[in-house]
Amino acid sequence: MGKVRLDISMSLDGFTAGPDVRGDNPLGDGGERLHDWMFSQATETGRRIQHEVFDGAGAVLMGRRVFDLGKPHWGKETFRRLPVFVITHRPQEPIADPGGSAVTFVSEGIGHALAQARSAAGDRDLVVIGGAAAGRQLLNGGFVDELRLHLVHLLLGSGTPLFEPPGGGFRRLPLTRLVEDTGVTHFTFDASGASAQP
Numbered sequence: 001m002g003k004v005r006l007d008i009s010m011s012l013d014g015f016t017a018g019p020d021v022r023g024d025n026p027l028g029d030g031g032e033r034l035h036d037w038m039f040s041q042a043t044e045t046g047r048r049i050q051h052e053v054f055d056g057a058g059a060v061l062m063g064r065r066v067f068d069l070g071k072p073h074w075g076k077e078t079f080r081r082l083p084v085f086v087i088t089h090r091p092q093e094p095i096a097d098p099g100g101s102a103v104t105f106v107s108e109g110i111g112h113a114l115a116q117a118r119s120a121a122g123d124r125d126l127v128v129i130g131g132a133a134a135g136r137q138l139l140n141g142g143f144v145d146e147l148r149l150h151l152v153h154l155l156l157g158s159g160t161p162l163f164e165p166p167g168g169g170f171r172r173l174p175l176t177r178l179v180e181d182t183g184v185t186h187f188t189f190d191a192s193g194a195s196a197q198p
Contacts, residue, residue, distance in 0.1 A: 001118065002125035003145035006135050006191075007053050008162060009034040009184075011152055015159035016132045026069035028159050034152050037184040045181045049150070054080050058124025060101075061117040063134040064088035067103075075099070085117040087134055110137050132162045139191065147173060147189040154183075 010016050011034060018028030027034065037046045054060075060082050062070075067086045076099035084103045092105040106113035117126050128135060128144070138144050177188035 002056065002058060002121055002123055003192075004114070004118070004126045004128065004138070004143055005057075005146045005148060006128045006138060006144045007148040007150075008130055008132070008135055009037070009150040009152055010162050011154050011156040011159075013155045013157065014161050014163055015156045016130065016135075016162050017160040018156045019158045021065075021069065021160065023069065026073065028156075030154075030156055031159060033154055034150075034156075037150065037152065037181065041183060043182055045179060046184070049179060049181075049186050053129075053148075054082065054127060056125045057082055057127045058121030059117045059126050060084045061113060061126055061128045061134070062086055063131040064090065064105075066129065066131040066134075071097075083117075083120045085113050085120070087113040110134065110141075114138070114143060132160045135162060136164060145190075145192040146176075147187075147191045149187045149189065151185045151187060152183065153185070 008016055015031075016034065018031035021028040021031070038050045042050070057080075060079050062084070064086055078099060079097070079101045081100035084097065084101045086103060086105045087110055088105045088107050090105070091107040094102060094104045097103050104116065106116055128138060139147070173189035173191050175187060176190050177186075179186040
């Protein structure tokens with residue numbers, strides 16, 4: 001079985017989106033700058049890191065808010081025709097994404113969504129692309145094997161935090177890779193077996 005990889009961009013002050021997230025402002029005020037390293041300010045290094053997000057992946061997992069806000073902005077090849085699983089409280093029939101991905105909505109909880117997505121991924125990795133709430137739940141539950149954190153060199157001041165107190169001591173995540181780039185530092189942490197310690 002492959003790894004569960006959480007891949008997410010974050011500001012220096014810990015936010016994955018700016019304030020006032022809504023349909024016409026899906027990353028909140030200033031939040032689009034968190035992804036400049038992939039688009040408007042992409043370097044050769046940034047393009048390589050971005051390509052790696054789905055390398056070795058067999059399925060994608062995300063929260064419902066990320067799906068609803070992000071779908072109008074995704075290109076046809078965003079998920080490389082991988083099966084996508086959406087954690088939701090609103091049951092919905094599966095849909096076919098125009099890019100060729102089958103999208104399944106799982107309303108029985110994050111554990112069921114994780115199990116279905118891992119089964120679909122098979123021996124390949126399951127990539128979790130957000131949002132912050134789903135990523136935080138998976139991290140705090142010890143379900144993430146690898147955290148790929150793209151730390152963008154800016155302060156948003158407020159917004160959607162990735163980390164909140166887990167309520168159970170500290171966790172040590174060994175750093176396995178660090179890549180410096182213009183305006184962003186890409187960290188990879190080994191999160192497997194990282195349990196809360198008193």
